[in-house]
Amino acid sequence: MNRPGFSLLEALVTVSILGLTAMAIPNMKGWVEAAQRQMTTRAIVSGLTLARQTATAQRQPVEVFFDLHGRTWWTEPALAKGELPGGPLDVLGICAPGRPALIRFDADGGSSGGRLTLGEGDGASRIAIDFVTGRVDVE
Numbered sequence: 001m002n003r004p005g006f007s008l009l010e011a012l013v014t015v016s017i018l019g020l021t022a023m024a025i026p027n028m029k030g031w032v033e034a035a036q037r038q039m040t041t042r043a044i045v046s047g048l049t050l051a052r053q054t055a056t057a058q059r060q061p062v063e064v065f066f067d068l069h070g071r072t073w074w075t076e077p078a079l080a081k082g083e084l085p086g087g088p089l090d091v092l093g094i095c096a097p098g099r100p101a102l103i104r105f106d107a108d109g110g111s112s113g114g115r116l117t118l119g120e121g122d123g124a125s126r127i128a129i130d131f132v133t134g135r136v137d138v139e
Helices: 008-058
Strands: 061-069 072-076 079-082 089-092 101-105 114-118 126-131 136-138
Touching: 008 061, 008 072, 008 079, 008 101, 008 126, 008 136, 089 126
Parallel strands: none
Antiparallel strands: 061 072, 061 101, 072 079, 089 114, 114 126, 126 136
16 A cells, blocks of 8 residues: 655655765865865965065065955055955064064065964964075975
8 A cells, every 4th residue: 555655764864864964064164164274375375475586586675464454465566465364363474563464575585584374273274484585385
């Protein structure tokens, strides 16, 4: 005798699939945040590297500013710019009251040096700028 509706097996399979999906959604949020942080890190490293190359090629200083309140970064002269991610952010560079932090690249390839940390814990991205060579590294 056929009755309309679902069998017990069909209902169990449906509930199991819904449970697995509900467990995966919080993990996907972490993946998205990590991907955004990695993309931002790459953009900042590219901007810093371009600033260093421009400083040595044009034989004049180039500065990279980091506005922590406005969550933006940019170079002067204007070469690159971008947004800083939400969440914990630390910039170690030249700081003056009421002004954005900055890292300066000199004509000889050196820099003021500095370090940027995006995020916290094991998932944080760390960018280091050597003050002698101006080399930009992701740690």
